[in-house]
Amino acid sequence: MSGRKSKQKGNRREREFAKLIEGRRIPLSGAQEGFENDVEGLGLKWEVKARKNGFQTLYKWLEDEREKPDALALKTDRKPWLVVMTLDKFLEIVEGGQQWNRENMSG
Structure with missing residues (x-):
């Protein structure tokens, strides 16, 4: 590109x-x-x-059918922890449990 x-x-x-x-x-x-x-x-x-395909492994881990995680905790040596989750899950937490999706955002 x-x-x-x-x-x-x-x-x-x-x-x-x-x-x-x-x-x-x-x-x-x-x-x-x-x-x-x-x-x-x-x-x-x-x-x-x-990225077109740059985050495939993260998506694979989040979409794991057996584990069904809400979020990922990631750590590299001598770096701080990172948390990865879907935007829907993040907004659910931030908004006190209110479920969000694209339909909620239109208006």
């Missing part, structure tokens, strides 16, 4: 994520001082990363 198309894809994903969490996309994110991160919402600052 060319640099321009890659940037357009990144911008699309940032707008999509901002809408899903009822947040806002930061214009010029990363391009100018004072415009750090990609999205703000739910009281958090977010970096949005999108």
Whole structure:
């Protein structure tokens, strides 16, 4: 993918994520001082990363039919813990158990 198309894809994903969490996309994110991160919402600052096939293993672990995990806890030596979960599960926790899906977001 060319640099321009890659940037357009990144911008699309940032707008999509901002809408899903009822947040806002930061214009010029990363391009100018004072415009750090990609999205703000739910009281958090977010970096949005999108890859065609870059996160397959994470999805495989989350979709494990036998284990059915709610989240993944990931750790690399000498780095802090990371938590990975679906957006629906995250919003359920943040919103005090209210179930969220695309139908809830339309309005």
